[in-house]
Amino acid sequence: MTNMNASQEPSLAQQNTNLTSLLTLRQQEFGARVARLETYLHSDPENQPLLLDAFTTALHAAFFEKAEQFLKSALSIGVDASAWQFRCTNLYIAQGRYAEAEAILQDLQQHQGKNLAISHNMAFIRFQQVDYEAALAVLDAVIDIEASTAVEEVNELQVLRFRCMHRLLKLDEAVAYAIHLEKIQHLSAEAAGVASLIAVDAGQLDLAANWARLALAIVPEQVEALVANATVALSQKNTEVSRHFLLRALAKNSVDGRILSLLGFTEMYDLKIDQALSYLQSAVVYMPDHIGTHLGLGWLYFIQKDLESAQAEFETALALDHNFSESHGAIAVIAATQNEIEKARLHIELALRLDKANLSAPYAQAILSGEANDAEAIKRLAQRLLKNRFKAS
Structure with a gap:
């Protein structure tokens, strides 16, 4: 693994710029390939392999109008119609035309019966509609066929199944299923990556x-696996390894709140305040309901003596869950800093009643007694907040 010098690490803005440039380059490459294939098709318009290549390339490049043009050409030829109708559902799903895609899938299913590819697309539509229970039910209906099919052919179904279970917080069930699949040598590599992050959230770090x-x-570059590795590394206080994996994950998905939050906590643990602040400010945009991220951001504001912003973040965290002790402890710290002694004592009491191992409440007590040590206390708090489970995103 390459050692990463902190002074050489790209800023968040630089990373986003680099990612945008890379995506633009890939778009241009796809566009050039589509143009070449289109030229070939002018000479040989009924060439099925050429049409398939052109359609697939245009779809991957999100050139949807071109993809639909190639699709119509293929359907007009009348060869392999059912396969092209299925490909039509891929296009419609990519465009968000779920009702049209589902109508075709239902028709195909009526004629073909149980089919893994059809079931995957039907489940994926439910997944995109945030109906994870319905998506999982569709996948469960073909689990018998899935079990008897080669693992390389069921990779997408396994990945989607685990992502549904993760979002439904069926963590123990998902871990048990992954263990079963691994035992019978039927766990795909990509599905193992999704399962690794589920294992993190289930507290099974060795499995993760x-x-x-x-x-x-x-x-x-399997994103969930990168994030799982980073989280395990951070739990071992290895911020260099954590940062390495998270930056790779961020290059794949620059708007993932969990990745940004973990990067923020990694920098926070190393007391790199400016970098941590940048990451956590971005993280709360994409993951506004994660208590730990709001608390982490609040502590960074607190270190910078921006008590108004710190209090706003702590109050947001408290509003999300009035029974999370660290939020009460954080409010107590602000109150103690502003010499609001009664308010500080009230929230210290609430925090310790909810969790005697609370870290921020004793810090508030230390402020009241004049014995606070900002840097070390914040470092311990960062470690503590990381244990607050992330919602699947």
Whole structure:
């Protein structure tokens, strides 16, 4: 692994600029390929392999009008109609035309019966509509076929199944299922990556590390596995390794709140305040309901003596869950700093009643007694907040 010098790390803005440039370059490459294939098709308009290549390339590049043009050409020929109708559902799903895609899928299913590809697309529509229970029910209906099909052919179904279970917080059930699939050698590499992050949230860090390694050995940029590895590393106080994996994950998805939040906590743990602030400010935009991220951001504002912004973040965290002790402790710290002694004592009492191991309440007590040590206390708080489970995103 390459050692990363902190002074050489790209800023968040630089990372986003680099990612945008890379995506633009890929778009241009796809566009040039589509143009070449289109030229070939002018000479040989009924060439099925050429049409398939052109359609697939245009779809991957999000050139939807071109993809639809190639699709119509293929359907007009009348060869392999059902396969092209299925490809039509891929296009419609990419465009968000779910009702049209589902109508075709239902018709195909009526004629073909149980079919893994059809079931995957039907489940994926439900997933995109945030109906994870319905998506999982569709996948469960073909689990018998899935079990008897080669693992490389069921990778997408396994990935989607685990992502549904993750969002439904069926963590223990998902971990047990991944263990079963691994035992019978039927767990795909990409699905292992998704399972690794589920294992993190289930507190099974050894399993998380094992599944992340399995995934990254085959799919080096599998995002959930990168995040799982980073989280395991951070739990071991290895911020350099955590940062390494998170920056790779961020290059794949620059708007993932969980990745940004973990990067913020990684920098926060190393007391790199400016970098941490930048990441956590972005994280709350994409993950506004995560208590730990609001608290982390609040502590960064507190370090910078911006008590108004710190209090706003702490109050947001408290509004999300009045029974989370660290939020009460954080409010107590602000009150103690502003010499609001009664308010500070009230929230200290509430925090310790909810969790005697609370860290911020004793810090508030230390402020009241004049014994506070900002840097070390914040470092311990960062570590504590990381244990607050992330919602799947």
